Amino acid sequence: MHELIQLSPEVAAARAEGRPVVALESTIIAHGMPWPQNLETAREVEAVVRAEGAVPATIAVIGGRIRVGLADAELQQLAQAPDAMKLSRRDLPYAVATGRLGATTVAATMICAHLAGIEVFVTGGIGGVHRGGAESFDISADLQELARTPVTVVCAGAKSILDLALTLEYLETHGVPVLSIGQDNFAAFFTPDSGLKADFRMDAPDEQARFIRAKWALGLEGGVVVSNPVPAAQAMPREEIDAITAQALAEAQAQGVQGKAITPFLLARIKALTGGRSLATNIALVKHNAVAGARLACALSS
Ligand code: PSU
Ligand code: MN
Numbered sequence: 001m002h003e004l005i006q007l008s009p010e011v012a013a014a015r016a017e018g019r020p021v022v023a024l025e026s027t028i029i030a031h032g033m034p035w036p037q038n039l040e041t042a043r044e045v046e047a048v049v050r051a052e053g054a055v056p057a058t059i060a061v062i063g064g065r066i067r068v069g070l071a072d073a074e075l076q077q078l079a080q081a082p083d084a085m086k087l088s089r090r091d092l093p094y095a096v097a098t099g100r101l102g103a104t105t106v107a108a109t110m111i112c113a114h115l116a117g118i119e120v121f122v123t124g125g126i127g128g129v130h131r132g133g134a135e136s137f138d139i140s141a142d143l144q145e146l147a148r149t150p151v152t153v154v155c156a157g158a159k160s161i162l163d164l165a166l167t168l169e170y171l172e173t174h175g176v177p178v179l180s181i182g183q184d185n186f187a188a189f190f191t192p193d194s195g196l197k198a199d200f201r202m203d204a205p206d207e208q209a210r211f212i213r214a215k216w217a218l219g220l221e222g223g224v225v226v227s228n229p230v231p232a233a234q235a236m237p238r239e240e241i242d243a244i245t246a247q248a249l250a251e252a253q254a255q256g257v258q259g260k261a262i263t264p265f266l267l268a269r270i271k272a273l274t275g276g277r278s279l280a281t282n283i284a285l286v287k288h289n290a291v292a293g294a295r296l297a298c299a300l301s302s
Helices: 009-015 028-032 039-052 072-079 091-097 106-115 143-148 164-173 205-216 238-254 260-273 277-301
Strands: 005-008 022-023 055-064 065-068 085-087 102-104 120-124 152-155 178-180 224-227
Touching: 005 009, 009 055, 022 039, 022 106, 022 260, 022 277, 028 039, 028 072, 028 085, 028 102, 039 055, 039 072, 039 277, 055 072, 055 091, 055 106, 065 091, 065 106, 085 091, 085 238, 091 102, 091 106, 091 152, 102 106, 106 120, 106 152, 106 178, 120 277, 143 164, 152 277, 205 224, 224 277, 238 260, 260 277
Parallel strands: 005 065, 022 055, 022 120, 085 102, 120 152, 152 224, 178 224
Antiparallel strands: 055 065, 055 102
């Protein structure tokens, strides 16, 4: 293993013994949710993964090293660090070289998980093609990473702040398969149904594991998206979230918010405009994804 990457003793032992490990990202902690719900959620998601028989490995850059598997004090540090960097592929070497504290996005977490030999990664929602992306070129580096790095990402689809049809087009062009659990359609983060078809419905972890093994055995590079819709009981009403999303997007444009600031800005505004209910949905869907991801990791390691 690389000197720039450090596995926690628990993660290292699980990897050495071939036991299931699930990677978790830290941008959702540092930039995606407010204090103190971010810390509570990070802890709860780890507990869900353990309850399903897998080992959680939350990933971040601390003290100039990629850290895979964090202690509780480190989760707290990330949850209360307003100056933590939001690291995508391009930023990862900067945080490692300068020693700055960095939270990893989907893209960066995939890279680190792969370096650590972890095949399954659970998040809330992947980044995607932003609305107006054909003009602004704002396409999340998460999509390129899915095209090149062999990690399966379990998510509740992509956030409805994005252009989901263009996001699926982009994934298709780059050969990234989208598997769906429980329904034919791709999930839309705060709501279960985007109205757009996913590629293949596969409810059973064993089935998903066979698909993933086949893809990698064929030498097909890149990742797999597993779309796991938020349970209806915890979803947001679709008309409400659509109207609030439109308002948040208009505010972002009026204030000139762009680049990597836009996703955290929109999540925070949507939370405020829904009186906190979108945050409750966000927390519920991440935990729901942790169950699916841990079961998949177990199926892959058996
Ligand atoms: N999912 C969530 N909350 C988040 C994110 C995803 O539930 O905060 C983060 C992920 O880290 C994802 C990032 O990689 O948003 C996408 O940012 P961008 O659009 O700038 O690529
Ligand atoms: Mn972007």
